[in-house]
Amino acid sequence: MTATEAIGYLAALLTTTSFVPQALHIWRTRDARAISLGMYSVFSAGVALWLAYGLLVGSCPVMLANVVTLFFALSILLMKIRYDRERRR
Amino acid sequence: MTATEAIGYLAALLTTTSFVPQALHIWRTRDARAISLGMYSVFSAGVALWLAYGLLVGSCPVMLANVVTLFFALSILLMKIRYDRERRR
Numbered sequence: 001m002t003a004t005e006a007i008g009y010l011a012a013l014l015t016t017t018s019f020v021p022q023a024l025h026i027w028r029t030r031d032a033r034a035i036s037l038g039m040y041s042v043f044s045a046g047v048a049l050w051l052a053y054g055l056l057v058g059s060c061p062v063m064l065a066n067v068v069t070l071f072f073a074l075s076i077l078l079m080k081i082r083y084d085r086e087r088r089r
Numbered sequence: 090m091t092a093t094e095a096i097g098y099l100a101a102l103l104t105t106t107s108f109v110p111q112a113l114h115i116w117r118t119r120d121a122r123a124i125s126l127g128m129y130s131v132f133s134a135g136v137a138l139w140l141a142y143g144l145l146v147g148s149c150p151v152m153l154a155n156v157v158t159l160f161f162a163l164s165i166l167l168m169k170i171r172y173d174r175e176r177r178r
Contacts, residue, residue, distance in 0.1 A: 046103025
């Protein structure tokens, strides 16, 4: 592996795993008011397209990174909808 | 441009621009409590590495997408630190 490839893999690891603390933060506090519904709607659609792109070009790292990111982005989106609804009651 | 390339560009456009509504949401409400400091720290570091990767491989789309994303990710990170500090006073 070249140094450039290593930087690319480390970049992918960081941007993918960064959504884990965000999902856990919302899960623990049951507060998602500062989370933007627009962001996670557009972001999830974008990540789904990245996954389609990875499948079409046959790139395992792109597929893997985007499956993981899509799982956490959709979890955050669903918690946002659920916890905001609970607060309005 | 092939259909696959078009999907890739649309994916990049969506995941990049999705951070704009999140930054505006925090800016308007001055509430960043549900935002994870861990997420935006790790995410910003990851995007900076993606930018370095783009520079090293000479990829204009990777550089451009990550300059824009880094700007918004750092804005969200700085607002998180600032507004949380204001609330603790």
